Amino acid sequence: MMKHRTLLATALLVAAASLQPLMADHDSGRTIGLTCFGCHGADGVSLGAVPSMKGMSEEHVRTAMTDFKSGKRSGTIMNRIAKGYTDDQIKALAKFVAGL
Amino acid sequence: MAKLNRRNFLKLAGGSTGLALTGCASSPTPKATKKAGPAKVVVVGGGFGGASAAKYLKKFDPSIQVTLIEYNKTFTTCPGSNWVLGGLRDIDSITHSYDALINKYGINVIHDWVSAIDVDGKNVRLASGSKVEYDRLILSPGIDFRYDTIEGYTANDVNMVPHAWKAGSQTTVLRNQIASMRDGGVFVIAPPPNPFRCPPGPYERVSLIANYFKKHKPKSKILILDAKPKFSKQKLFVKGWKDLYGYGTDKSMIEFVAAPDGKVSKVDVKSKTAYAGPLEEAVKADVLNVVPAQKAGELAHAAGLTDKSGWCPVNHHTWESKVAPFVHVIGDSAIQAPLPKSGYAANSEAKICAAAVASMLAGKDPEPHVPSWVNTCYSLVGPQYGISVAMVYNLTKEGKVGKVKGSGGLTPMDGNRQLEALYAENWLLNISNDTWADG
Numbered sequence: 001m002m003k004h005r006t007l008l009a010t011a012l013l014v015a016a017a018s019l020q021p022l023m024a025d026h027d028s029g030r031t032i033g034l035t036c037f038g039c040h041g042a043d044g045v046s047l048g049a050v051p052s053m054k055g056m057s058e059e060h061v062r063t064a065m066t067d068f069k070s071g072k073r074s075g076t077i078m079n080r081i082a083k084g085y086t087d088d089q090i091k092a093l094a095k096f097v098a099g100l
Numbered sequence: 101m102a103k104l105n106r107r108n109f110l111k112l113a114g115g116s117t118g119l120a121l122t123g124c125a126s127s128p129t130p131k132a133t134k135k136a137g138p139a140k141v142v143v144v145g146g147g148f149g150g151a152s153a154a155k156y157l158k159k160f161d162p163s164i165q166v167t168l169i170e171y172n173k174t175f176t177t178c179p180g181s182n183w184v185l186g187g188l189r190d191i192d193s194i195t196h197s198y199d200a201l202i203n204k205y206g207i208n209v210i211h212d213w214v215s216a217i218d219v220d221g222k223n224v225r226l227a228s229g230s231k232v233e234y235d236r237l238i239l240s241p242g243i244d245f246r247y248d249t250i251e252g253y254t255a256n257d258v259n260m261v262p263h264a265w266k267a268g269s270q271t272t273v274l275r276n277q278i279a280s281m282r283d284g285g286v287f288v289i290a291p292p293p294n295p296f297r298c299p300p301g302p303y304e305r306v307s308l309i310a311n312y313f314k315k316h317k318p319k320s321k322i323l324i325l326d327a328k329p330k331f332s333k334q335k336l337f338v339k340g341w342k343d344l345y346g347y348g349t350d351k352s353m354i355e356f357v358a359a360p361d362g363k364v365s366k367v368d369v370k371s372k373t374a375y376a377g378p379l380e381e382a383v384k385a386d387v388l389n390v391v392p393a394q395k396a397g398e399l400a401h402a403a404g405l406t407d408k409s410g411w412c413p414v415n416h417h418t419w420e421s422k423v424a425p426f427v428h429v430i431g432d433s434a435i436q437a438p439l440p441k442s443g444y445a446a447n448s449e450a451k452i453c454a455a456a457v458a459s460m461l462a463g464k465d466p467e468p469h470v471p472s473w474v475n476t477c478y479s480l481v482g483p484q485y486g487i488s489v490a491m492v493y494n495l496t497k498e499g500k501v502g503k504v505k506g507s508g509g510l511t512p513m514d515g516n517r518q519l520e521a522l523y524a525e526n527w528l529l530n531i532s533n534d535t536w537a538d539g
């Protein structure tokens with residue numbers, strides 16, 4: 001039983017790894033992150049009242065997005081935006097933003 | 101030139117005039133098309149879609165030779181043009197040059213009119229006579245008007261009765277008419293039927309002209325003769341009009357007449373009279389603003405890229421035309437619903453299309469595998485009174501753009517209007533800089 005499960009897990013890992021190179025340049029964090037620039041500014045640098053995304057830590061983005069999504073934090077628009085993403089997408093997004 | 105191009109399309113469609121839209125026109129497997137030398141992409145249209153696509157192509161793969169062909173030397177954004185009409189700012193503040201795309205991104209910018217596309221020969225023909233070759237072509241030519249839908253109104257009448265639905269000189273014409281209108285005059289606007297560029301646009305325009313009248317010409321009236329029974333963000337606009345302009349009272353500055361009674365079928369340009377409703381009732385205006393029904397940009401029609409709807413069918417993963425291989429269409433010209441015809445959507449589509457084009461030119465499957473889009477349309481109801489509609493989109497199992505359930509929606513009725521007005525202004529600065537890189 002144990003053995004069987006390990007084998008299956010290995011097979012799944014291999015499948016995931018073979019997808020890796022194709023995903024490298026355009027993972028979901030980058031794809032979604034680029035859609036935020038319309039409001040947060042090119043490369044995450046805002047020219048005014050909307051906060052800049054550049055310079056935010058991974059932790060900060062993840063917490064903010066999770067709280068906007070759940071309603072724990074409220075904003076004029078971010079609650080409506082954050083509800084569009086799964087927790088995994090938010091994780092990937094946070095990584096992308098932290099790397100700006 | 102249009103003939104040449106038509107012939108190619110007939111060939112492409114196997115000699116039939118009814119272009120078969122089966123999706124069979126997409127380009128061959130990427131690997132077969134990889135060739136030596138730098139890949140060439142031509143982008144037509146330097147607006148929200150085209151300028152963003154050119155910039156992001158260079159960001160994704162600096163080795164691609166990107167040529168952007170745009171007729172005008174500068175670009176005046178439609179977003180913010182209602183603010184100019186209301187006297188809140190001047191037109192220079194919403195006008196952009198292409199210098200930064202040339203200097204910072206190494207994009208080759210040509211100011212000329214593209215008159216035809218040779219799909220088989222993979223080149224575009226310029227009005228000046230020369231040809232520009234491409235490996236892949238991205239079109240974002242915006243909209244054109246269906247003048248045939250309103251009797252008595254033609255492209256020659258736009259200086260008397262402006263549409264001001266492409267920003268620039270048209271914005272100035274309408275602004276001057278409003279500024280020189282007598283106090284006590286009537287401004288009549290005839291918004292178009294769906295689908296059209298910027299669904300909340302006509303109502304933001306009405307709001308900011310009301311704001312201007314309230315201060316400078318308080319006896320004046322605004323009449324909306326609408327081709328539609330209802331409109332975008334209607335509840336929020338109506339609340340704003342009540343809050344600011346006495347809407348619904350006998351002192352209301354604004355009156356809204358929905359279709360069928362409001363639908364304008366005929367115009368007399370000289371006397372600025374609109375004929376509305378089934379009985380063609382005559383309404384005389386001091387300033388008349390007719391926004392005709394719309395269709396894809398002229399080039400899309402000349403190149404045979406449109407279907408019966410007047411817009412371009414595309415594959416939403418790559419934005420490649422379903423009619424012509426190696427030709428991608430984004431922005432207002434594309435069939436993009438449920439994404440609206442907006443600047444935000446065009447910018448968002450441009451990034452996905454540019455990524456797909458860059459990866460396909462590198463011989464890979466189109467990336468990203470899981471695309472994602474956002475749209476937000478902010479509107480000012482007054483200078484300190486902002487509202488918005490937003491949505492997140494993904495690719496459905498059927499391969500079409502779809503709304504992400506649970507996301508998006510309207511500003512809540514008790515939302516913070518003042519903060520949203522601030523964000524609306526900043527949005528325009530930020531998206532413009534994301535598009536023309538000149539901020």
Ligand SMILES: Cc1cc2nc3c(=O)[nH]c(=O)nc-3n(C[C@H](O)[C@H](O)[C@H](O)COP(=O)(O)OP(=O)(O)OC[C@H]3O[C@@H](n4cnc5c(N)ncnc54)[C@H](O)[C@@H]3O)c2cc1C
Pocket residue numbers: 144145146147148149150169170171172175177178179180181182212213214215240241242243264265266297298301302397398399430431432433441442443444445446476477478479
């Ligand atoms: C009053 C108004 C307010 C608006 N407000 C907002 C808003 O607040 N938010 C928002 O997101 N959107 C807004 N919009 C909508 C937005 O302007 C459009 O959706 C957006 O411009 C579409 O981008 P595009 O690239 O498809 O076309 P465009 O931006 O119109 O660009 C098309 C370009 O292609 C060029 N072109 C066309 N054909 C050729 C050719 N054959 N050869 C060479 N050049 C060519 C044109 O000169 C033009 O520069 C508004 C629109 C209006 C009218």
